[in-house]
Amino acid sequence: MIPEQLKDDEYLLKIHGPEADCNHPGKQPVGSAETGPFYTGSDPELENHIQDGGNVGKALKGPLVVFDVDHEEFASELSMKLPPTFVVESGGSGFGQHWYYHCPEWAENRQFKVQGTDYGSLRTGNWQVVIPPSVHPESGNQYQVDSDRLISSVGIHEIENLISGISGVRTANTTGGGGESGGGGSVGGLRELPEEYPEKSVDWDTMRSWLDSNQLLYEFNRTSSTDWSGLEFKIAKCLAEGGFSEESISEALNRLSANSKWHSRGQSYQQRTVRKAVLAACDDEYVDFSKSDDMGASKASESRKTESGSEGTRQKGGDNNMPEFTEKETVQVKEGSSDGDRAIEAVKVEGKDGSDTFEFVSIRKGRVQTVELTNGQEGQMIDIDETNGKSVGGTADLELVIEALKELNEEIN
Secondary structure, three states: OOOHHHHOOOOEEEEOOOOOOOOOOOOOEOOEOOOEOOEOOOOHHHHHHHHOOOEEEEEOOOOEEEEEEOOHHHHHHHHHHOOOOOEEEOOOOOOOEEEEEEOOOOOOEEEEEEOOEEEEEEEOOOOEEEEOOOEOOOOOOEOEEEEOOOOEEOOHHHHHHHHHHOOOEEEEEEOOOOHHHOOOOOEOOEOOOOOOOOOEOOOHHHHHHHHHHOOOHHHHOOOOOOOHHHHHHHHHHHHHOOOEOHHHHHHHHOOOOOOOHHHOOOHHHHHHHHHHHHHHHHHOOOOOHHHHHHOOOOOOOHHHHOOOOOOOOOOOOHHHHOOOEEEEEEEEEEOOOOOOOEEEEEEEEEEOOHHHOOEEEEEEEEEEEEEEOOOOOEEEEEEEEEEEEEEEEEHHHHHHHHHHHHHHHHHHO
8 A cells, every 4th residue: 555645646656666677677667757647646547557566656746855764873863853754664675764754945865975885865856766565676575664654844954954963974966856766877877878869969059949949048047046956957858858969968058157056066966967857858758859850949849848737737749739628717917907008817728628628727918908898888808919828837736826926926025
């Protein structure tokens, strides 16, 4: 059974079973920890996968962080410095535990070593961990719950104090994206690039056009960010979806702001960031490199033309394969009362075909326009530019979107 503490959200992953024909059976996700596909613990498809001998993983989205503990002394430090929490035994032949916490402010991955001995790591972001009832591929033992508690919440300062207080521990930042599925290869323990990856050498103008067509050029030109590693990974993966070579992607990232982590973390960080991004693109089911030779610099990645939000909204193939949809509800929010004043329209969109039901909210911009009503009176409407719109997520996430916008507005003010 999947533990109750891990089964209720939408970020569970299928993991290839121990007998699977892949680079890292038992730990490699079917898809990726960044883009899914994701499941809930009650999803029949995931239940069938487990019954057929497959493993299951947890993508570390949102507030979740996991200490991957490989040494008893590290477990002792955690028990003294942090509150009791939900713990899983990893099932390996040696000491291995996963300690789960909620800490939404923490955004970095860390590796811990003491005099050359591997103590473990701290994982979050685009990483995943294997969870019960999975079977460890080497020992054949099952992952089991060790401490059946609710997942505790900790502050960022508690984690920082833990890290700084461990005598002799050397910590190193690592990028997210692979989690336990990592393996051999020539870049920081990551696997080699698949043969099908195009590795196209391109110039900066081509990559700039590619970023622009995928609505990421603005992000690329940022001079500040609260999550540089996440932003750098997103940009690198976008470029990887174009089949560009690792050298070309690195040259593009060299143009990032001097404030970025890319310029402060050194060559190892840079190589791992690019390699992880390329591997994530290779594992992304929405990326098709067979079309990369004739796609042109202005064609957006199919992966980034999909809609995501509430369950069922992600449609493979982007706009070309989207089902028919209808505007269910429309709310016009005027910022002015005179002709030409800018205005915003919020639209709830849902599918017409019941088999392709999806819902999300779109924001469109326009101008206030005075019109003559059927009763002869004058009224106002918004003259919408249909091309100037943006999805803000699934309707299930609408309350979160509202709260986020309120907080952002207060911070800006």
